[in-house]
Structures are given as C-alpha cells and as structure tokens.
Amino acid sequence: MRMDEIGWHSVHGADFINEREHGAGDWVFLLIKSPCRIFADGEMRQFPAYTWILYTPDAYQKYGADGAEYYDDWMHFAPDAEEEALLRAMHIPLNTPVTLPKGTEISKLLREICFEFYSVHLHRLETTDLYFRLLFYRLHEQLVRVKAVPDAAPVKERLQQIRAFIFRKPFERFTAAQFADELNLSEADFLRQYEAENGSRFPDDLIHARMVFIAGQMKVYLAENQTVEEIAQLCGYAGEAEFSAEFARFIGKSPQAYLDALR
Template sequence: MRIINVGCDHRHDADFSIERPEGSGDWLMLLVKTPAVFVTYKGEIGTEAGTVMLYSRGTPQYYRSDGGVFGNDWFHFMPENTEDERLLRELDIPFDTPVKLGSLSELTVFVSMMCHEHYSGGLYCTDTCDLLVKLFFMKLSEKLHRTADKGMGSSYEKMSVVRAKIYNDPAYNWTIEGLAHEMNMSRSSFQHSYKKLFGVTPMNDVINARTERAGYLLASTEHSVSRIAQMCGYSSDIHFVRQFRKVTGERPTEYRTRVRNKAENDRAEEVSGYEKENGGSDNSGGSAVRLRNGP
C-alpha cells in the first residue's frame, strides 16, 4: 500500500466542506471524530463522532461539517498490486458508505505513526508505511466484525489501546502496576487478561516492542548500539544486547550489517532491472505529479 498523503488530528471550521465529483484520484480513508454529513448514492447521511469512511478510487466525495468544528484523521493511498486489492476485499470493510465505529483511539495511533513515517524520509519509510496501512485495515476489520461470543468486547478495545501505547513508546518505564492501574484491574487479573487476548505476557510484549524499535533504529540511523539501547529504554548495553539476541537470534551489530547489506543488494537489483528495461538510458523526464491538499 502506498501512502499519497496523510494527516492526523486535523481540525476545521464549521463551514468545512469537501466536494470532489470524480473523487481524489486515489483511495481515501477518513476517521471522523465529530458529527458530520456525507452525501452518498443513498442520499444525505448524518453521522456521529466515531465514524469511518473508506472511499474507493473514482467514487465522488461529498462530506461536510454538521455545523460545528470538523475533526478527523485521514490518509490517501493506493493499492500497489493485486495482493493489496485482494487484502482489502478479504477484510470485508464496507466501501463508499459511512460506518459508525465508536472509539477511534486505537486506529488513531496507527495514523499518527503513518504521519511520522511518511514525512520522516527514513531509509525504510515506504516499507514501514506499507505495513502500517495493512495493519490499520486489519485492525479496522477486526473492530468492525468483532462479536461478543469471541470474548472481545469493550475490555478488548481498552486493552488494545494500552498495547498500542506500549508499542508507540517502548522506551517508557512500563510496569505491571502502572498498566494494571490504567485498566483499573488487579495485577493478576490484568496479566491474565492481557495474555489471553494477545498470547503474550505484558512484559514480554514490552521487550518485543523495544526490540522492534531497536531494529528500526539499527537499520535507519547511524546511532551507536549504546545510544540505541538508551533510546529503547535500557540502562545497560549488556542487557539490551542479551534481550535483542534472544528475540532476533542476532546481536545488534549483526542485525544492522545483514539488514543494510540486503537493502543495498535490493537497490542494486532495482537499478539493474531499470537499466535493462530502459536500455541503460536515464529517462528523467517523468510525468508531472498532481498534489492534493488535505483530507
């Protein structure tokens, strides 16, 4: 999935209105945090805060504020291949019609991460954004189709928000006491519920989150192993190296070397393939790109 543009926690005046008779030229995902009005093939539909809307490419886009401030998260994107298109179909997310979801807090975390990655210009920002978009839609589908008999009600949603916070800030000094307090649960009840829902203990999930963040920093920055250990919440380099190796099977330096070598090889193959396809010429006069503004 390729992100074209993305925005998080945008606020607009009461006269905010979007009118795109031919759509925006791509797909558009909206998370609307305030009352709004959509005009679809079904007519005019008033919606409550906590509504999502997935516009497919080419669908007319008409929506506006319901008389007050209009707040939303959004991202324009394009499926890159048939696998991406099949994923959207298989997740069974309604297209081109607003859906009341309720709490958007968990999904907003993903959009916030997309914003950070999309505008970071990091070595792996494109790949990271692709993964975040797919995770976003998997989570959205899960929330839309969650049923009470699966044991995943409001408590699951609240617990998922706690888990998202861990992954969003793995360097924080997370403790069972603090996490349980946030859920208004006892230590034992919180640990039991967390593992039942996610298949991993809370503190092992903290380790997984820190390892994931460390892997990203090792691949995309020149920071030393010691500095990355600190950025991921470790006070001891030795402890960091031990836990990283336990999770990944590699020392941090080995991981960095392998990932960077792979990235260089992939880029070399892309250049070679491009030169073969274009006879070695440099066709730099590509087509113009039309910029879009806002949601």
C-alpha cells in the first residue's frame, strides 16, 4: 500500500464544501465526524456524523458542511493488487456513503495511522501498512454487524471460535451480551446456539476455562506452599467452598487432592 497523505480531525467552517469533478487521482477514505452533505444518488444529501465513504481514483467527489462546523479524518492512498482484492472480497462499498454504528473506534484507528505515518519510527511504513489492513477489517466487522454485507464466516464457525477464545483468555470478563451483539443475535439465541454448536453451556465454559488454567498453575502454587484457601482468594473467589466445588466439577478431583497428587 502506498500512503500519499493522511489527516486526522481536520476542522472547517460551516460553509465548507469540497468538489473534485474528476476524482483525486488516488483512493480517498473519508470519515466525516459532523453532520454533513454528500453527493450521492445524483444529488446532495444530508448524512449524520460518522459517515464514511471510500472514493476510487476517478470518482466524482462532492461533500461539505451541513450548516455547522465540519470535522473529518481522511486518507489518500493506493492499495496494491492484493489489498484491492481484499477490499472487494469484503464487499467494502465504493463511492457510497455509509454511516457507522461505532465511528469513534474508526477515528481512533485513523489517528494511530496518522501519527505512525508521520513519525520517525524505523518501520513506520510497514506499521502503517498493517494499520491499513486493520482499518478495513474493523470496517468490515461493523458492516457485518449492521447486516450491510454478508458475513464471510458462518455463525457455526464463529461460535466455535468464541469457545476457543474463551479458553485462551480464562480470566477475561466475557458476557453473553457481548458476543450476541457481535453475531447480531439476541442473547437468548446466542446462548441456545452456543450450546447446540459446542455441546456445552456458555456460563459453564467460562468457569471451565478458568479451572483448566488454575489446574495448569497448581505446580507453581505448590512450590509457593499456597493453601487451597489462598489459591481460591488469589483466583478471585470469596471462599474456598465455591472454588473447590467448581474445580472438582470440571477437573475431576478436589483442589486438595490435585495438590496432593503433585507432591
């Protein structure tokens, strides 16, 4: 990817308008962070804050303020053949305004790209290229969330990935609502489909992942002469009884029996 120029949080007056009759000559990603007007479907139309548009090099461009101060982030670039194919594979809309459900997330990412590109870091161009791909992966995730483009991975596969993710991060405070939102499901549907696909309940897997991790750490606790009560407290449990019951349920023996077997 060739980055030509990038700007973050540019500010213009209420009368701002920009028009490029024959395009910019390169690709332009524009995130408008204030209510705006953009030429679309043959006329100037109003759009809310955090609307973005990806212009191809020769596309007609006209956009501006909507009667108040105008803010935007922007990027002029040229993707290589592989990156252009990736954009099309993800069905990223071209020359079409899209309103983001979580625009601040994209603006923060553009800020990182801007600061990195203009830095003196040794690998600033390579890092900028990685950020560029991350930007469009995040855009695709938001497009999938609002069902503007098809999801590349079926729900079945995503549910399996979620279970694997839980076991990689056993002490993360995951919620069913969090994953349901990512999959565009109600919380009840997520829980039902999770169990049907993985053969285990989501709340149980949260505990199971934690117990597997703790079992793997038992040699360390033993070397430190930690008691079961101390281990329970260290792992966030209010009391030994609840910890011991959950450990035995998922590991097959009590924490004390597990420690004794390691001696």
